[in-house]
Amino acid sequence: MRSVVTIIGKDKVGIIANISGLLADKNVNILDINQTVMQEYFTMIMLVDISNLSISLVDLKNELEKIGKEMGLSVRLQREDIFNKMHEL
Amino acid sequence: MINRNNILETIKMIDEQKFDIRTITLGVSLLDCADTSGEKSRMKIYDKVLRYAEKLVPTVETVEKEFGIPIINKRISVTPIALVAGSSNDKDYVEYAKILDIIAKEVGVDFIGGFSALVHKGNSKGDDILIDSIPASLYETNKVCSSVNLASTRAGINMNAVKRVGEIVKETAYLTRHEDSVGCAKFVAFSNAVEDNPFMAGAFHGIGEREVSISVGVSGPGVVKNALEKVKGESFDVVSETIKKTAFKITRAGELMAKEVSKRMDIPFGIMDLSLAPTPAIGDSVAEILEEIGVESCGTHGTTVALAMLNDAVKKGGIMASSHVGGLSGAFIPVSEDQGMIDSVNRGSLSIDKLEAMTCVCSVGLDMIAIPGDTPATTISAIIADECAIGMINNKSTAVRVIPVYGKKVGEIAEFGGLLGHAPVIQLNSYSSKKLINRGGRIPAPVHSFKN
Numbered sequence: 282m283r284s285v286v287t288i289i290g291k292d293k294v295g296i297i298a299n300i301s302g303l304l305a306d307k308n309v310n311i312l313d314i315n316q317t318v319m320q321e322y323f324t325m326i327m328l329v330d331i332s333n334l335s336i337s338l339v340d341l342k343n344e345l346e347k348i349g350k351e352m353g354l355s356v357r358l359q360r361e362d363i364f365n366k367m368h369e370l
Numbered sequence: 371m372i373n374r375n376n377i378l379e380t381i382k383m384i385d386e387q388k389f390d391i392r393t394i395t396l397g398v399s400l401l402d403c404a405d406t407s408g409e410k411s412r413m414k415i416y417d418k419v420l421r422y423a424e425k426l427v428p429t430v431e432t433v434e435k436e437f438g439i440p441i442i443n444k445r446i447s448v449t450p451i452a453l454v455a456g457s458s459n460d461k462d463y464v465e466y467a468k469i470l471d472i473i474a475k476e477v478g479v480d481f482i483g484g485f486s487a488l489v490h491k492g493n494s495k496g497d498d499i500l501i502d503s504i505p506a507s508l509y510e511t512n513k514v515c516s517s518v519n520l521a522s523t524r525a526g527i528n529m530n531a532v533k534r535v536g537e538i539v540k541e542t543a544y545l546t547r548h549e550d551s552v553g554c555a556k557f558v559a560f561s562n563a564v565e566d567n568p569f570m571a572g573a574f575h576g577i578g579e580r581e582v583s584i585s586v587g588v589s590g591p592g593v594v595k596n597a598l599e600k601v602k603g604e605s606f607d608v609v610s611e612t613i614k615k616t617a618f619k620i621t622r623a624g625e626l627m628a629k630e631v632s633k634r635m636d637i638p639f640g641i642m643d644l645s646l647a648p649t650p651a652i653g654d655s656v657a658e659i660l661e662e663i664g665v666e667s668c669g670t671h672g673t674t675v676a677l678a679m680l681n682d683a684v685k686k687g688g689i690m691a692s693s694h695v696g697g698l699s700g701a702f703i704p705v706s707e708d709q710g711m712i713d714s715v716n717r718g719s720l721s722i723d724k725l726e727a728m729t730c731v732c733s734v735g736l737d738m739i740a741i742p743g744d745t746p747a748t749t750i751s752a753i754i755a756d757e758c759a760i761g762m763i764n765n766k767s768t769a770v771r772v773i774p775v776y777g778k779k780v781g782e783i784a785e786f787g788g789l790l791g792h793a794p795v796i797q798l799n800s801y802s803s804k805k806l807i808n809r810g811g812r813i814p815a816p817v818h819s820f821k822n
Contacts, residue, residue: 285377315372326372339435357381359438366622368376 283312283361284331284338286345290354292323299348300327300356307344308335323354328361383619384439387592388654391624392647393443393480394430394631395568397575397583397640398422400449400484404457411458412469419446419473422582425635427478433630439623442589442649442789446474447573448484456496463500467507467514474513481556483573485516488563491525492812501534505541508553515571521561521758523765527813532758535559536751536807540774543743547776550784554773555706555738559754561761561768566641566696572769583640586628587697589647590620592654594684598662609663610683617644617687625692643697644688645733646680648708650791656680656701657710657720668710669720677701678731698767700733706786706793707738715794722753722796730760735769740784740793743776750774752803763816 286304288296297316304311304327313328334341342358349356383389403414427444434441448470455463467485474482485507487497504516518535521527539554546553558571565576568585575583597616601608625642632639648656657668663676681700689695703725705711714720722739729735735757741750754770761768775784778795785792 285372287377287381289381313372315374324378326374326377328372339432342435342438357438359380360436363437363439363623363626364373364376364380366626367380367619368373 282331284329284358285361285364286327286329286356286358288323288325288349288354288356290323290352292318292321293352296323296325296352296354299352300345303344303348304329307341308333309341383593387596388649388651389590389593389620390440390442391586391627392589393445393568393587394441394628395445395447395573395585395587396423396426396637397447397566397579397585399575399579399581400451400454401577404454406457406459408455408458408460408465411454412466415448415454415466416469416473419448420476422637423473423477423479429631429634433627433634437623437627439627441627443480444478445568445570445573446477446479446482447568447575448482449577450484450486450488450574452487452494452496452500453577455500456494461499462506463503464506464510467503467511470514471511479513481513481515481570483515483517483570484575485514486518486574488519489528489531490519490522492528493531501531501538504538504557505545505553508542508556509545514556515573516557517560517563517572517574519560519563520754521762523562523762524815524819526815527561527755527758527762529755529807529813530810532751532755533748533807533810535754536747536749539750539772540747543774543776550778550786551743551773551776552786552790555771555786555790558769558771561758562766564697564767567698568643569645569647569698571771579640580638582637584628584632584635584637585640585643585697586624587643587645587647588620588624589649589654590616591646591648591656591659593620594646595653595655595659595662598659606679610679613680613683614687617684618691621688621691639694641694641696642688642692644684644692644695644699645697646684646701648702648704649789650707650709652709655708655710656703657708657714661710667717667719668714669724673724674727674731677703677728681732698733702734702737703728703732704738705796706740706784706791707789712791712793715796722798726756726760729757729768730764733767735761737769737771738790738793739772740775740778740795741772741798742780742795743774743778745774745798746802746804748802748804748807749798751807755807
């Protein structure tokens with residue numbers, strides 16, 4: 282199964298390091314990354330494979346949100362199928 | 371592959387446009403819970419509903435987190451209690467309402483619906499007792515919702531029951547007078563009630579339904595309004611197409627999540643209700659969509675046509691998106707739950723008469739309207755009868771949920787709290803309908819009901 286991690290907020294040092302560190306620690310494989318910085322605002326979308334996730338999806342979501350809070354970013358995790366369902370026939 | 375625009379659009383819908391799933395409703399049949407002993411019957415109801423509903427709230431909360439889209443309400447609907455309690459020797463069914471309330475509190479759902487009777491053609495013993503028990507039941511419980519179906523296209527209008535229900539509304543208003551007659555917000559009178567409606571106060575699990583099912587009601591007025599802001603000045607062709615596409619996206623999200631809940635609970639998926647349901651939050655308003663379409667203030671001339679187009683476009687988009695569409699499926703126009711409607715009443719542009727006209731083209735009826743506390747029961751019955759006529763003649767569901775706010779007059783504000791919102795007391799026609807209502811009897815089914 283795949284999920285989408287979205288990080289939005291003010292750019293700063295260590296965003297990718299912190300997020301990807303946690304993902305690696307929980308056995309999540311990053312499949313694709315799309316990132317831009319527009320007027321200091323950082324938007325990163327990661328497509329991740331959670332098939333071998335070592336904790337529950339909800340726990341991973343909580344931990345990601347915790348990092349987001351500490352770094353002053355909006356970090357969210359959503360299952361990929363919601364976007365496919367909504368935007369594709 | 372990441373489609374950046376799609377992902378960011380979805381996030382914007384949730385964060386800025388208040389996109390959510392309004393309700394996931396678990397329907398449970400209680401037909402096998404009837405017993406000559408009321409006490410035994412209630413034990414069966416308790417055991418059965420709890421068995422199925424135990425995991426509802428935690429499952430919904432997990433799915434909500436995994437998909438990142440809020441699910442606002444968790445609800446239960448049951449077989450109309452009049453059908454179950456009718457077998458018992460009880461002389462009043464308040465205890466049935468109380469057991470439903472206990473169940474709702476134990477499993478943590480927001481509402482439980484089905485304290486209901488279907489009397490469109492006539493009343494059975496159980497129906498009479500249930501209707502008489504409504505005021506005390508709504509007074510003594512918090513989470514129980516009640517409904518009565520008074521008319522149908524096939525059967526006509528049961529005017530005796532219409533008369534009695536007007537009195538019931540008044541009694542409920544009096545009993546709950548210390549909370550702005552909020553009891554009436556949990557009761558709705560129907561014409562052509564549907565059996566699979568997941569929305570309150572009118573949800574019940576119809577007798578043609580399976581043992582248990584999971585149904586879902588989406589929301590999303592804010593999303594529709596936002597989409598329309600991007601097509602300012604364009605023709606109606608463009609407007610309806612835009613609404614259709616938006617409704618499609620919203621519906622697909624709702625169905626995916628409901629199916630996930632259904633899979634995890636091992637309970638079959640029932641239907642998807644496409645209704646656009648507003649909340650009192652700013653930007654989550656059906657009235658604001660109508661104003662975006664082009665009326666200066668909701669209720670002025672042109673409101674009905676805008677609503678008709680909106681309702682139809684929502685259905686078209688939704689039908690394409692879901693395998694099973696049902697329930698009420700259309701735009702809701704509850705006054706107290708929609709800040710745009712409240713503002714329109716306060717501005718004097720939205721009247722009870724215009725609301726009645728609007729109910730001819732949308733899915734429900736006169737919903738969450740505060741009326742003066744001294745309104746006679748016969749006037750309330752007449753308001754209900756008018757809506758029944760609209761439903762009966764037009765082959766559609768219509769409903770009345772009015773709150774005669776005890777002690778309050780036109781222009782004063784009634785506070786119901788939470789999703790039920792607040793509403794200014796609206797002006798009614800002051801002339802009497804007493805003679806009409808006192809006739810009683812049954813209005814025959816219209817000629818177009820003979821379709822066989």
